[in-house]
Amino acid sequence: MSDFASKAKVLRDGQKPEFPSNANTLEYAQSLDAQDKLRHFRDEFIIPTRASLKKKALDGIIPGAQTNGTITDADTPCIYFVGNSLGAQPKAVRRFLEAQLETWASIGVNGHFSSLSNSPLTSWQDMAADCAAKSAAIVGAADPSEVVIMNTLTVNLHFMLASFYRPTDKRHKIILEWRPFPSDWYAFQSQIEWHGLNPEKSMVEMQPDENLYLSTEKILATIDEHAEDAALLLLPGIQYYTGQLFDIPRITKYAQERGIVVGWDLAHCAGNVELQLHDWNVDFAVWCTYKYLNGGPGSMAGAFVHERHGKVDMSSGKPVFKPRLSGWYGADKSVRFNMDKEFQPTPGAQGFQVSNPSAIDLTSLAAALSVFNKTSMKDLRSKALVLTAYTEHLLDEIVRRQPEGEEPAFKIITPRDPLQRGTQLSLLLRDGLMDTVAAALEAHGVVCDKRKPNVIRVAPVPMYCRFEDVWKFIEIFEAAIRG
Ligand SMILES: Cc1ncc(COP(=O)(O)O)c(C=O)c1O
Structure with a gap:
């Protein structure tokens, strides 16, 4: 059984999976992505890019569709962890709408x-x-x-x-x-x-x-x-x-x-x-x-x-x-x-x-x-359980790395039991951190939900989010709370 599948099984039983000592490396995150049998679904979605998020006027460019053939940093998809608020756009929507407009016309x-x-x-x-x-x-x-x-x-x-x-x-x-x-x-x-x-x-x-x-x-x-x-x-x-x-x-x-x-x-x-x-x-x-x-x-x-x-x-x-x-x-x-x-x-x-x-x-x-309808809730949930557990593990590692005696920068207020939560993790930030964290996340192309005064909600949804996105998010988030 693959590492991914055995973790999904452990989580389905309501247990916590063990993550290896290299879990906080990009290579490990990518190895989980490689084992993910739902990874192709990401191609069915348009993820806003770092450039498109800054758009102020219509320009006819759909995010991710490069105009000059070269992929620049600006074309990098953002880390879209906000499917608990508004899901990303399925590419099928444009196709279906065009069919509908033609039908009506x-x-x-x-x-x-x-x-x-x-x-x-x-x-x-x-x-x-x-x-x-x-x-x-x-x-x-x-x-x-x-x-x-x-x-x-x-x-x-x-x-x-x-x-x-x-x-x-x-x-x-x-x-x-x-x-x-x-x-x-x-x-x-x-x-x-x-x-x-x-x-x-x-x-x-x-x-x-x-x-x-x-x-x-x-x-x-x-x-x-x-x-x-x-x-x-x-x-x-x-x-x-x-x-x-x-x-x-x-x-x-x-x-x-x-x-x-x-x-x-x-x-x-x-x-x-x-x-x-x-x-x-x-x-x-x-x-x-x-x-x-x-x-x-x-x-x-x-x-x-x-x-x-x-x-x-x-x-x-x-x-x-x-x-x-x-x-x-x-x-x-x-x-x-x-x-x-x-x-x-x-x-x-x-x-x-x-x-x-x-x-x-x-x-x-x-x-x-x-x-x-091309997949099942069982498969999506299995992936979500692993994605969220991986996010939780890396967040806990951040707290473990904090200097001894320092008040933790955040606390996960979502239940630790994987069967008592969905995809989302809610992080209660230490007083005074919200504005700097929110600004840093935005500056680095992370889209997640902020609930004032102190909570950010992070939802790495299984349909289009990757383990690699979680790894990147953690890097940005840790730098943000360190100031
Ligand atoms: C739990 C819950 N209930 C109700 C609503 C309201 O939904 P609507 O504006 O579609 O009526 C929301 C919207 O986010 C919600 O999250």
Whole structure:
């Protein structure tokens, strides 16, 4: 078994792999890249270059496509460790968009129901379902009908809450975590108020320990405490700030056994970690597609509705289904264009669709998902486990090299257990370091995410990042913290 494969295996078992004494050499990083069977996927992406990042005006040059044939330092791809915020552009996006623009220009309105034979696209009517089919394995749906691609994440959260958060006098609380993404917080707050309730009485915030870790035990204890009055538990699969991955199946089962509906915000999980939403019996989930899924800025979002909630019973002659906020695109295709007044939803998650979706937006997402469909989440996760463990190892080496007695320049606040995190590592910097570190990273072409006052989030995503990038990042980062 190769060094790479044996490390992936150890990590999959939740253990820490051993790295050799030469792990901090460029040669070692390159040897891991050489063993990486997903390394060719990098060619499917456009990585901004050090020059392109400084661009101030359009010049028709796509980063990485040299104009004069010589590769200069400026053409060097940057270290793009920000796939947890906005994924890099898949080359397929341009191709798919060009096909879409030609389709629209050539056949106009007929594109709703026809597609051109050599196009990578379906008719516009079928594009959302096509993207759902391309997403099903990524989130572990039993069938594409459990997935709908529509709107954006927060909008989908509101639509799902409209169906799944049905507070009563007795059960009205939402269990959430200490630091939900602000948009989720606003959604919970406004939904509670929409029902005429008081957010202060209907929100249960779980606090982490002093290391910002929220243990499963604490979550289960909170569920027990609110077993009689909680209507819903909604957590992020991965906490955006610390990078902690929660035990989705265990928490879901425990809460459901106590009569609580369970939803997940998978913004930081989709395309990052393996998910089995159907088998885990999750009631519903929402995610965005611009981070790990690389669909483009503000690209259309996804929602999962477990098949048991998507049933449409026609036995009485009238459709009976889970209440929702409806629109004509949730109506079954067989009756959608009858333009009558009775809403008969498409069975499954797609019956939660509301409007005619943007075919242009779906095109970009279809292109991004087509790259995912050339591999599997299992393989991507295996690589991510090794990439992140390697990053962690080299970061720990930096701390070990610091002079004795000196306060460590940073602390990794993401769980050390590889199975309790995704790709991202969050680094809490010593007070006063943020500005110099941020400036040095930028000057050396490292793109990563800064959360003021003191946290940088580093995500070497497996689709297009290399071990060599990690090695270079460490060199730049270490020089930055040394000043
Ligand atoms: C965890 C989480 N939830 C919600 C959102 C909001 O997403 P949107 O603006 O697509 O609604 C984000 C955006 O980054 C996020 O990270």
